[in-house]
Amino acid sequence: MKAININNKFSVINDLWKPRVLAELNGQQVKISKVKGEFVWHDHKEEDELFIILKGTLKMMFRDRTEIVNEGEMILVPKGVEHKPVAKQEVWMMLFEPKNIKHTGGVKSHLTIDNYEEI
Amino acid sequence: MKAININNKFSVINDLWKPRVLAELNGQQVKISKVKGEFVWHDHKEEDELFIILKGTLKMMFRDRTEIVNEGEMILVPKGVEHKPVAKQEVWMMLFEPKNIKHTGGVKSHLTIDNYEEI
Numbered sequence: 001m002k003a004i005n006i007n008n009k010f011s012v013i014n015d016l017w018k019p020r021v022l023a024e025l026n027g028q029q030v031k032i033s034k035v036k037g038e039f040v041w042h043d044h045k046e047e048d049e050l051f052i053i054l055k056g057t058l059k060m061m062f063r064d065r066t067e068i069v070n071e072g073e074m075i076l077v078p079k080g081v082e083h084k085p086v087a088k089q090e091v092w093m094m095l096f097e098p099k100n101i102k103h104t105g106g107v108k109s110h111l112t113i114d115n116y117e118e119i
Numbered sequence: 120m121k122a123i124n125i126n127n128k129f130s131v132i133n134d135l136w137k138p139r140v141l142a143e144l145n146g147q148q149v150k151i152s153k154v155k156g157e158f159v160w161h162d163h164k165e166e167d168e169l170f171i172i173l174k175g176t177l178k179m180m181f182r183d184r185t186e187i188v189n190e191g192e193m194i195l196v197p198k199g200v201e202h203k204p205v206a207k208q209e210v211w212m213m214l215f216e217p218k219n220i221k222h223t224g225g226v227k228s229h230l231t232i233d234n235y236e237e238i
Contacts, residue, residue, distance in 0.1 A: 001181065001200065003192040006171075023189055023195045025167035026217050030193075052125075062120065068123040074149075076142045078183035079120065096215055098145050 006054070010092050017111050019095055019103070020119035031095040031116060033061045035087045049097045051075050058092035060084075068106050087093065087112035125173070128238050129153065136230050138214055138222070139238035149180035150214040150235060152222050160205045161224035168196045168216045179203075 003038055009022060012118040017039060019031035035058070051058065052074040060067045060075055069075045078082050104112045128151055136158060137148035154177070155213060170177065171193040179186045179194055180203040188194045196202050223231045 001186060001195065001196065003186055003188045003194050005189075005192050007191055008150060014185075023193070025195055025197075025215065026147060026170055030169065030215065030216070050142060050144055050149065067120060067122055068212060070124075072126055073122040073124050075120065075122050076144055078144075081120065096144070096147070096149070105202070 002041045005117070006032065006094070007050055010054075012119070019071060019116055021116050022094075022119060023046055024099060028096060029099050029116070031097070032090055032119070033095065034090055035046055035085060036090045037080050037087065039085045040104055040107055040109040040111060041084045042107040044097075044101055044105045047055075047098045047101045048079050049077045049095065049101070051077070051085070052094040052096070054092045056089050056096060057090070058093060059086040061086060076087055125151065125213070126133055129173075131238065135209075136191050136233055140235050141213075141238060143218060146218050147215060147236070148218050150216070151212070151238070153209055153211055153213065154204060155207045155209045156206065158221055159226055159228040159230060160201055160203045161226040162201045163196075163198055163216075163224045165198055166217045166220045168214065168220070170194050171215075172197070172211040173211045173213060174176070175206060175208050177206040177212060178207070180205060198212045203234055 015115050019033040023030040058069045138152040142149040172188050177188045
């Protein structure tokens with residue numbers, strides 16, 4: 001029940017594609033991550049996933065098209081939909097998703113992390 | 120699976136304390152609302168509630184203290200905790216909360232709304 005400054009939390013992140021947990025509520029988590037470059041193709045069989053872009057421009061690739069998500073915009077990726085986030089320049093994003101979601105879905109990659117740290 | 124511009128959605132809201140649904144995922148909703156003035160004291164017995172402040176400064180009153188939540192900050196109000204949001208100047212906020220949450224908890228007020236419109 002304390003105010004959390006979102007930019008201050010980003011300022012201590014020095015890596016990419018490694019979401020940290022800002023808050024947990026109703027079985028869901030709010031995470032933040034800095035990303036740059038290409039993530040891996042994956043989906044989440046049971047979980048919808050929301051991306052809110054706080055800085056930069058994210059390219060969200062789907063198998064049949066690509067959606068550009070600018071700063072101040074958000075995109076919902078429904079469960080079961082394959083997606084691949086790509087960022088030409090560094091992007092700061094907030095995620096809202098179920099607590100037990102797997103980072104890269106059923107795909108294992110060098111980017112996969114198994115435990116989300118709190119921040 | 121389209122990018123949603125959050126400020127554009129705020130720009131068509133002309134009332135106060137009336138959250139609109141921006142997205143629904145995993146039984147939760149993302150809502151946005153403009154607020155100004157005093158809301159009512161209430162709690163949500165079963166639902167945690169997250170407030171993200173996108174513009175202005177929200178004063179979140181609890182029974183034993185008050186927390187100031189500035190632009191770019193967020194605050195989590197756990198289930199069962201009485202709270203009263205107050206905004207001296209207009210505040211734009213985003214809410215994350217379960218789909219079936221009641222606007223003013225168990226309290227009925229002239230501010231209570233029963234159906235959240237999509238935007």
